[in-house]
Amino acid sequence: MRRTTVAAVEALGGTAVALPLDTGRLETFPDFVAQVDRALSDTWRTGTLTGLVNNAGLSRSAPVTETTEAVFDELLDALFKGPYFLTQALLPRLADGGAIVNVGSTSAHPGGISSGYSVYGAAKGAVEVWTRYLAKELGPRGIRVNSVAPGPTRTRLGDDGFDRYPELVAPLAASTALGRIGEGADVGRVIAFLLSEGGSWITGEDVTASGGFGL
Incomplete structure (x- = not known):
């Protein structure tokens, strides 16, 4: 599903990165936020959303x-x-x-x-x-x-x-x-x-x- 979504965005000329997250598991949030930071930096050359x-x-x-x-x-x-x-x-x-x-x-x-x-x-x-x-x-x-x-x-x-x-x-x-x-x-x-x-x-x-x- 994540790959399908990314492909759909790219087909429209956009850029996308898919990061898995279970919102019911708060203990995983620090690692997820770190992944967001890396994606922002590596893909969009920014540090902000x-x-x-x-x-x-x-x-x-x-x-x-x-x-x-x-x-x-x-x-x-x-x-x-x-x-x-x-x-x-x-x-x-x-x-x-x-x-x-x-x-x-x-x-x-x-x-x-x-x-x-x-x-x-x-x-x-x-x-x-x-x-x-x-x-x-x-x-x-x-x-x-x-x-x-x-x-x-x-x-x-x-x-x-x-x-x-x-x-x-x-x-x-x-x-x-x-x-x-x-x-x-x-x-x-x-x-x-x-x-x-x-x-x-x-x-x-x-x-x-x-x-x-x-x-």
């Missing part, structure tokens, strides 16, 4: 009454604690005037509540609130921070869940104003906009990118 996208993905389904402490910790570590402390570690390398985009979920919104995803939704809700605090604290450096909340989107989450269970697609599409579930590129374009000069006067916001899911 202009943007950061926190897009950690992990999903487990269980009713509140059946959620174990292990599942709770796994989700919170990967979806919130990990991005929180990874951002903290990378902030000295983020250029003033840069941008951060945190990927949340409509699972944290009233219209996106689905039984069995209380921990996932709560973690994504924490990401949304954290985004506003980051925007406030990093404003003096000119760093913009926003979150994006996708609705049902075809990704690799849940072990390619929509490909494995195609029967789930139709009812979700029927609940979406634009008549289909999202694709990765739909959300990616919103993220790219928020990172770009076009989003230069937007910070502290949660942008729903769901095609009108739940309307």
